[in-house]
Amino acid sequence: MKIGYIRVSTEEQNPARQQTLLRELNVDEIFLDKASGKNTDRPELQRMMQYVRRGDTVIVESISRFARNTRDLLELVEQLTAKEVEFVSKKEAIDTTTPTGKFMLTVFAAVAELEREYILQRQREGIAIAKQQGKYTGRKPLPLPDNFEAVVTRWRRGEITAREAMRKTGLKPNTFYRRVHE
CATH class of the missing domain: 1.10.10 (Arc Repressor Mutant, subunit A)
Known part of the structure; x- marks a missing residue:
């Protein structure tokens, strides 16, 4: 079976682009998470990992939709490999059935993790500048309970x-x- 996995980071983000791609690839089943990719604690990802079986192929639009850091990505792919399940990322043209595909998976995972670190760094720098300018004061404390x-x-x-x-x-x-x- 072809199994599709989709992830968007928030409820507001639209998964349509990923869904269209996976439908064009004639996937049999789609699992969709609306959650951050910062870790693998995502309900549909976990459900998919339990669902797949020998001979299946997991297809994702991009490795960044599957995992945000190299360790998580490689652990997930290792779990799939142990179940004799293939992994395919369309954007990066990665297919883990080949040695080159496995190598490229590692390289792209590292690049995706680096990209995520750059995003976080820019976010921290932006917050620091906004604080200096008095535009960012952080979250306001909740009022104390009456009692x-x-x-x-x-x-x-x-x-x-x-x-x-x-x-x-x-x-x-x-x-x-x-x-x-x-």
Whole structure:
């Protein structure tokens, strides 16, 4: 069987281009994730990895749609290979049934990872410049719950545990302690 995998990073992004390509290639089944590619913890990717079996071919539009770093890509392809499943990336013309295809997969994975690192670097630089110009102040803190002061007072007196105070205020540990110390 031909198995197609599609990934878009957000709900707003349109997977139509990838879907059209895979339909033109007559794939039998399509798995679609609307999630970041930063790791392999994606529901449809995991479902596809369980679904494929010996003799299948997984087809993606681009390796960047499958994995964002070399390690993840190579691990996923290794899992497919162990199941005797082929991997094909149309954009990069990679076919893991050949030694050259395996080599090219590694090279393109490294390039995709480098590209992602450049994107993150530019993002960090842009945020730093925006902060210097006073245009970026980060996320505004959520307002404190109405019962925060009363609960913290009880906690400081030893009447309730920190865990109980967090439960009553609905705050997670890091947030609770940070807000207590502010």
